[in-house]
Amino acid sequence: MxxxxxxxxxxxxxxxxxxxxxxxxxxxxxxxxxxxxxxxxxxxxxxxxxxFRSVEMSGLGLGPASRAEVWAGLSNYSAALDDPEFLGSVGRILLYGTILVPTMIGLALMFALMLDSRRSRAKSFSRISIFLPYAVPSVIASLLWGFLYLPAVSPFHFAADKLGVGLPDILSARGVIFAVANIALWGGVGFNMVVLYTALKAIPTELYEAARLDGCGEIQIARRIKIPTIMPAVIMTTLFSMIATLQVFAEPTTLRPLTNTISTTWTPLMKVYRDAFTRDDIYSAAATSVILAVATFVVSFGFLRLVQRRAFEQER
Amino acid sequence: MMSTIATASASATPTTGPSRTARRGAGERPSWLATGLLMLGALYCLTPVAWVLVASTKSGAELFSTFTFTPSTHLFDNIAELSGYRDGLFWRWMLNTALYAGVGALASTLVSALAGFALAKYWFPGKRVVFNLLLAGVLVPGVVLAVPQYLLLAQVELTNTYWSVLLPSILSPYGIYLARIYTAAAVPDDVIEMARTEGAHDLRIFRVVAMPMMLPGLVTIFLFQFVAIWNNFLLPFIMLGDDRLFPLTVGLSGLLNQGASQPALYTLVVTGALLSIIPLIALFLTLQRYWRVDLAAGATKN
Known part of the structure; x- marks a missing residue:
């Protein structure tokens, strides 16, 4: 020095x-x-x-002086994990994700491969049309579909009425999960398609030429070369979709006024919102959201490593 | 100097090699199955948009009585009625949304560009940690943040203000990630070194040398963040109580809620839905070439 x-x-x-x-x-x-x-x-x-906190009441629980914040240990967590409403919402979201994510990624991959195939026609029209819902906020998407689901508006119910057959109501207790999943599918399939399509376009064409000369058709090329090459992108879109699934909130909240089959605790996030703002119980809302966050981290742990390893090789 | 910039930004544009044009096979037998399925997908995606176009021309009674896709003549009545609703509250929501999304995305792009530039072009202790932490933000569920953000902002009396929606929207882990990738690809190290030997200080290098090269990437970041804020529902839903501060999403959702008891409001909701998707679809179609959704951008560099 x-x-x-x-x-x-x-x-x-x-x-x-x-x-x-x-x-x-x-x-x-x-x-x-x-x-x-x-x-x-x-x-x-x-x-x-x-x-880890909660409110303890003393005396009759009247007036601010009788409410004291105290340490609660893990009691909020054990209460949340015992709460049938929370467990119900988790079960619902798992079913919802099982319906939605494979359908969405499967369709996105199929459309992306078809856009990349040289035997498809009218490609830019379908690419733009399928990506278009990405520009529609999920609340607006839920509004549009919500009206289309109403028997008085739905074209399917109109046609069924003309034919004299009855159609089940998709907003019924059994169908509503598909109603919500369809809205998310509509909003998300185009985005994922474009991600996968971008990955496909990056594959050098020379890779296919040899396969073509050997007489491979488009489907075989897709199966043997294209899908394995873009697998990282498929994994990533899947993980992103799973994260989004765990957080679904806007769609069911917007649909609620149109049906009585969506409760205020229909998804975990809706329950957190209700606990925090309707019941004023920020402590159990906090515990529930921490549980959700940990679950999200567990689900997506592999993702960060994947992105980083692939993305930053070209830097010094 | 100019030509260096031009080639650098051109090579930063990912994918689409020259061989792409050759791939559209001349004389290749078209597949009607693939084309048909793509058309079905397009039909599925366009149906609700077509419906809202038609439905916003219907009167309140026609909405629930005529065939789904039979147009009527009440579009301008509906728009006038919507504009008259509580002294033009709807247009206020529109302006609020533009403000939240526009200002928020602009701030977000600037913050991302600064951070991405530092992460791509400097070495410093703690770089990995900083980047990993910022990127981990992608994985934090919105609600884990929204409730405590509300409580914390309430303590400084910022809830139910424009700030309560703007400030939490600025940090974009994905924007920083993209900015780092674009900077690494589009801004050559020797250009920075040259500017530095000519005596330019770092902020000036960023502003005058790097920013123009990063511009296409920055437009992409801006668009993504603009759409993300425009679409956001949870944050304003939690933060705002005064409906004059609402963005469109929260406003229309509330209007639908009231429609349960006042069905006359349904036409307003439908017309409002149409008017609120027009700006975004227009933005989306005109700036199409900037929608490069490339999550693993590094992986596509051959």
Whole structure:
């Protein structure tokens, strides 16, 4: 350290400049890090804190003085995991995801392969049409489909009436999960299709030429070359769709006024909302949301590693 | 110098090699099955949009009585009625949405560009940790954040204000991720070195040298974040109580809720749904070439 004081001014200056250079990337990152701390890290920490707290009533429980926040240990968690409403919503969301995710990724992959096939026609029309719902907010999508589901509006019910046959109501207790899944499918299939299509377009054509010369058809090429090559993209779209599935909220909330088969705790997120804002029980809402977050992390742990390994090889 | 920039940004545009054009096989036998299935997909995706176009021309009585796709003549009556609803509340929602999405996406793009530039072009201690933490934000479920964000913002009395929707919308892990990839691909290191030897300081290099090269990528980030904020329901639904601050999503959802007791509002909801998707579809069709959905962008570089 003595060197600093005895060093000639020019070196001192250089060192200061070097130190300033070292601070530069942190300066560029400062806005992102600040926002991260304020709107991500702090809320997560606060949610964790709240999930271990609860309110204890003393006396008759009247007046603010009789309410005291106390440590609750894991009691909010055990209560959440014992709550039949929560378990019901989790079961529903698992069924919903089982219906939705394979259908959506399967259709997206099929459409992407057909767009990439040189034997399909009218490609840009179908590509734009199928991607179009991405521009429609999920609330608006739910409004549109919600009306189309009503027997008085639905074209299927209109046709069935003309033919004198009865159609089941999709907004009935049994059908409503398909009603919601269809809205998410409509909104998501185009986005996933474009992701997969982009991955397909990146495959060098030369890879197919040899296969074509050997007499492989489009389907064989798709099965043997295209699908294995874009598997990482398929895995990623699947994981993203699963994460989105765990968080479904807007669609069932918007559909609620049109049917009495969607309860206020239909999905885990709706239950968190109800606990926090209708019942004013932020503590159990926090515990439930922490459980959801952990489940999401467990589901998507492999994803980050996959993205990183593939994405940043070209950097220094 | 200009030509360096031009080639750099051109090579940053992923995919579409020259061989693509050759792939459309001349004389190849068309597959009617594949074409037909694509058409079915297109039909499925266009149906609700076609319906809302037709339905917004119907009067309240016709909405539930005439055939789904029979148009009527009441479009302008419906728009006038919607505009008159509570002194033009709907148009206020439209402006609010444009404000949330426009300002939020602009701020988000800038923050992402700065962070992505630092992550792609500098080495510094803690780089991996910072990047992993920022990216992990993608995985945090919205609700884990929304409830405590509400409670924390309530403590500084910011709930039920424009800020309560704008501020939490700015940080975009996906935007930072994209910005890092685009910067790494589009801004060559030697261009930065050259600017540096000419005495430019880092912020100036970012603004004058890097930003123009990153521009196509930044437009993509802006569009994604714009759509994400435009579509967001949970955050404004939780944060806002005053319906004059609502964005379209929360406003229309509330209107539908009231429709359960006042069916006359249903025509307003349908007309509002039509008017609210027009701007986004227009944006989407005009800026089509910027919709490069490329989650594993690095993997597509040959």
């Amino acid at each position: 003595a060197a600093t004081t005895t060093a000639p001014p020019i070196i001192h200056d250089q060192r200061r400049r070097r130190r300033r250079r070292a601070a530069v990337p942190y300066g560029f990152l400062a806005p992102a890090i600040t926002l991260f701390l304020l709107f991500l890290a702090l809320p997560i920490g606060y949610a964790l804190y709240l999930s």
